[in-house]
Amino acid sequence: MTIVITAFERSPDGGKGLARDTRVRWALEEAGLPYEVRLVSFQAMKEPAHMAVHPFGQIPTFEEDGLALFETGAIIFHIAEQHGGLLPDDAHARARAIMWMFAALNTVEVPVLDLTIARFVEHDKPWAKERLPIVQDRIRQRLRELATRLGDGEWLDGAFSAGDLLMVSVLLRLRPSGMLDEFPNLAAYVARGEARPAYQRAFAAQLAINAPPG
Amino acid sequence: MTIVITAFERSPDGGKGLARDTRVRWALEEAGLPYEVRLVSFQAMKEPAHMAVHPFGQIPTFEEDGLALFETGAIIFHIAEQHGGLLPDDAHARARAIMWMFAALNTVEVPVLDLTIARFVEHDKPWAKERLPIVQDRIRQRLRELATRLGDGEWLDGAFSAGDLLMVSVLLRLRPSGMLDEFPNLAAYVARGEARPAYQRAFAAQLAINAPPG
Numbered sequence: 001m002t003i004v005i006t007a008f009e010r011s012p013d014g015g016k017g018l019a020r021d022t023r024v025r026w027a028l029e030e031a032g033l034p035y036e037v038r039l040v041s042f043q044a045m046k047e048p049a050h051m052a053v054h055p056f057g058q059i060p061t062f063e064e065d066g067l068a069l070f071e072t073g074a075i076i077f078h079i080a081e082q083h084g085g086l087l088p089d090d091a092h093a094r095a096r097a098i099m100w101m102f103a104a105l106n107t108v109e110v111p112v113l114d115l116t117i118a119r120f121v122e123h124d125k126p127w128a129k130e131r132l133p134i135v136q137d138r139i140r141q142r143l144r145e146l147a148t149r150l151g152d153g154e155w156l157d158g159a160f161s162a163g164d165l166l167m168v169s170v171l172l173r174l175r176p177s178g179m180l181d182e183f184p185n186l187a188a189y190v191a192r193g194e195a196r197p198a199y200q201r202a203f204a205a206q207l208a209i210n211a212p213p214g
Numbered sequence: 215m216t217i218v219i220t221a222f223e224r225s226p227d228g229g230k231g232l233a234r235d236t237r238v239r240w241a242l243e244e245a246g247l248p249y250e251v252r253l254v255s256f257q258a259m260k261e262p263a264h265m266a267v268h269p270f271g272q273i274p275t276f277e278e279d280g281l282a283l284f285e286t287g288a289i290i291f292h293i294a295e296q297h298g299g300l301l302p303d304d305a306h307a308r309a310r311a312i313m314w315m316f317a318a319l320n321t322v323e324v325p326v327l328d329l330t331i332a333r334f335v336e337h338d339k340p341w342a343k344e345r346l347p348i349v350q351d352r353i354r355q356r357l358r359e360l361a362t363r364l365g366d367g368e369w370l371d372g373a374f375s376a377g378d379l380l381m382v383s384v385l386l387r388l389r390p391s392g393m394l395d396e397f398p399n400l401a402a403y404v405a406r407g408e409a410r411p412a413y414q415r416a417f418a419a420q421l422a423i424n425a426p427p428g
Contacts, residue, residue, distance in 0.1 A: 051362075056356065069310070074317070092281045096283070102319070106319050109320075110324055113324060146269065
């Protein structure tokens with residue numbers, strides 16, 4: 001059965017690869033799976049047909065063989081569980097890789113999302129300027145802790161896993177802010193993620209939609 | 215091997231059951247697993263011995279037979295995968311239950327955590343009063359979408375699962391705010407979760423530590 005995912009008809013980031021379909025594309029590329037993409041407009045995301053698959057009216061979604069999933073972490077876990085290359089075979093190492101998937105989304109990304117709120121959603125509020133450094137400091141604390149744990153490791157726990165895929169994807173959101181460069185081992189870790197051929201193919205695929213040539 | 219989890223020596227909520235060890239206790243009770251608890255002070259949470267298990271210096275952690283995990287979602291998934299009662303057998307239903315685990319933590323809890331920041335962390339900031347309703351409206355949007363999906367269902371997708379365990383736990387954080395009561399089907403859903411004997415045992419166990427009788 002063909003895998004069909006959804007993505008923004010036009011991503012708010014203009015093709016920087018920060019929309020969450022890039023994460024799913026990357027996982028599909030690591031697993032070597034072909035897929036099709038259905039583009040969804042902002043209006044269509046909130047209409048009944050899409051809300052039937054994604055009750056919160058977002059992208060991406062994943063459909064294959066009668067199974068419809070939303071929630072990026074769950075989609076990537078499903079791909080990782082069905083196919084090789086994203087989770088280790090050893091039971092303990094596998095549990096730790098899944099632990100890093102949750103850590104990326106629940107512990108590191110939560111303050112990172114607040115930066116998006118501070119910079120874009122609430123940028124015209126009277127508190128925007130004074131609140132920003134508080135939000136940034138919350139992110140720095142997490143980055144400091146993550147940098148300490150990573151040390152000079154190549155990936156978070158042995159071989160590359162779906163945990164690294166999500167952590168690198170979350171950290172990439174910070175690049176425009178310059179904060180990532182305050183932690184050289186994290187910046188190098190992200191660069192290793194981006195250098196993977198599967199990431200490169202995923203990035204190119206979303207770019208072709210969001211910033212088509214000529 | 216004995217399962218050992220960590221919990222606050224003294225929970226900031228004074229025993230309301232909102233600390234994340236309650237979620238892990240609940241999962242262990244649903245699975246019928248005995249466990250021991252190691253209490254950790256706020257100071258000890260940030261010291262090397264604890265940071266070696268939890269790089270972000272939080273609770274809960276989970277240790278069993280040489281495996282050490284942090285991140286509540288990952289711990290509950292590990293319990294659910296190893297034991298019955300928390301994930302359905304059918305492959306598609308199982309994938310959807312995992313989807314709801316991620317949705318609870320990544321889509322619904324993210325704005326809910328912002329309420330904690332607005333009410334407690336930033337309560338003395340000059341913007342506290344004006345920003346609060348904005349944060350509340352972001353939560354209401356998610357609650358409205360969740361309420362629409364739940365409809366008159368007993369649980370999110372068929373039988374009770376780890377997805378419901380986490381969603382109920384996230385929604386419980388909203389009870390003090392009164393916002394939950396704006397959505398009667400969600401309030402009833404949470405009440406069904408609380409009524410489960412496994413939840414009752416988990417709640418009582420954390421209460422015995424945080425609000426000891428006499």
